[in-house]
Amino acid sequence: MKTQAKQVNPSLARFTDKRPVLSVVIxxxxxxxxxxxxxxxATIQELSYTAPVLIAFIPISIVLIACLTWKKSWGRYGFRPLSTIPARNWMYYLPLVLALLIVALNGFRSFTIKEAMFFVFFTLMVGFVEETVYRGLILHILLRHKSVTAAVLTSSLLFSVTHVLNMLSGQSAEDTLVQLVYALLTGAALALLIVKNHNIIPLIIYHFIHNLIQFLGQDGRGVSVWDYVILVILLLHCLWLMFSLKKNSAVPGVSGSTKEMA
Structure with missing residues (x-):
């Protein structure tokens, strides 16, 4: 059943309720x-290539943790026990596992324990921040006021837009285009998964492992046929999830979507 949003006095409503689109833009x-x-x-100081993310994401992660704890809203944004995911719904994560296996096919470079520990921290932080912002805050705000389609598309497009910054790193146009489409489809699949299961933990784990494999993988690899294979997998994954949500919403008493993740 659809969750009915509480009737709130407009003068007392939160800013995100009164201005959802502006809130997302901000x-x-x-x-x-x-x-x-x-x-x-980082460029002026000639710091390492990971420095910009560290400088930006460390304070952001601290603020997110503090706000979610202060407002006791972890569950609202999908931080729930994995046991809350119905057993039959775990199959919807299998395409992500397949994508990880394909990413790992490129192999790994040699690295030290210290370097591995750094990238574990780095990629876990990135996964936490990006999933909390895009599949937590932004998607949650949009689902309260917009349709599932609009919420998923908007959050995915914004997630993809952030990767435009990689164009400044000097990579080829093909690499950038594939990365943007990759981010768009990944964002859509992850957004649909949280609409389906209301749990952000598996998404953070996937994001973390995916990035960790890439950082510890072989250097200097451009776009390959396997990248396009993953794009096809992600596209089919999105279609599968959309069909599942539409099918569930058509069954009396069963909702494949929600206007608000309580």
């Missing part, structure tokens, strides 16, 4: 500005 702009400023500082 969140996205704040993240982009933080990344731009951190990138500019």
């Amino acid at each position: 969140i996205e702009l704040l993240l982009l500005v933080a990344m731009f400023v951190a990138g500019a500082f």
Whole structure:
């Protein structure tokens, strides 16, 4: 059954309730500005390529943890026990496992324990921040006021837009285009999964493992046929999830979507 949003006095309503679109725009702009400023500082100081993310994401993660704890809203944004996911719904994560296996096919470079530990921290932080912002805050705000389709598309497009910054790193146009489409389809699949299961933990785990494999993988690899295979998998994954949600919503007493993740 659809969750009915509480009737709130307009004068007492939260800013995100009164201005949902503006709230999403502000969140996205704040993240982009933080990344731009951190990138500019790292460039001037000639810091390592991971420095911009560290400079921007460490304070962001601290703020997110503090706010979610202070407002006791972890569950609202999908931080729930994995046991809350119905056993039959775990099959919807299998395409992500397949994508990880394909990413790992490129092999791994040699690395030290210290380097591995750093990238575990780095990629876990990135996974936490990006999933909390896009599949937590932004998607949650949009689902309260917009359709599932609009919420998923908007959050996915914004997630993809943040990767435009990679164009500044000098990579080829093909690499950038594939990365943007990759981010768009990944964002859509993950957004549909949280609409399906209301749990952000598996998404953070996937994001973390995916990025960790890439950082510890072989250097200097451009776009390959396997990247296009993953794009097809993600596209089919999105279609599968959309069909599942539509099918569930057509069954009396069963909702494949929700206007609000309580």
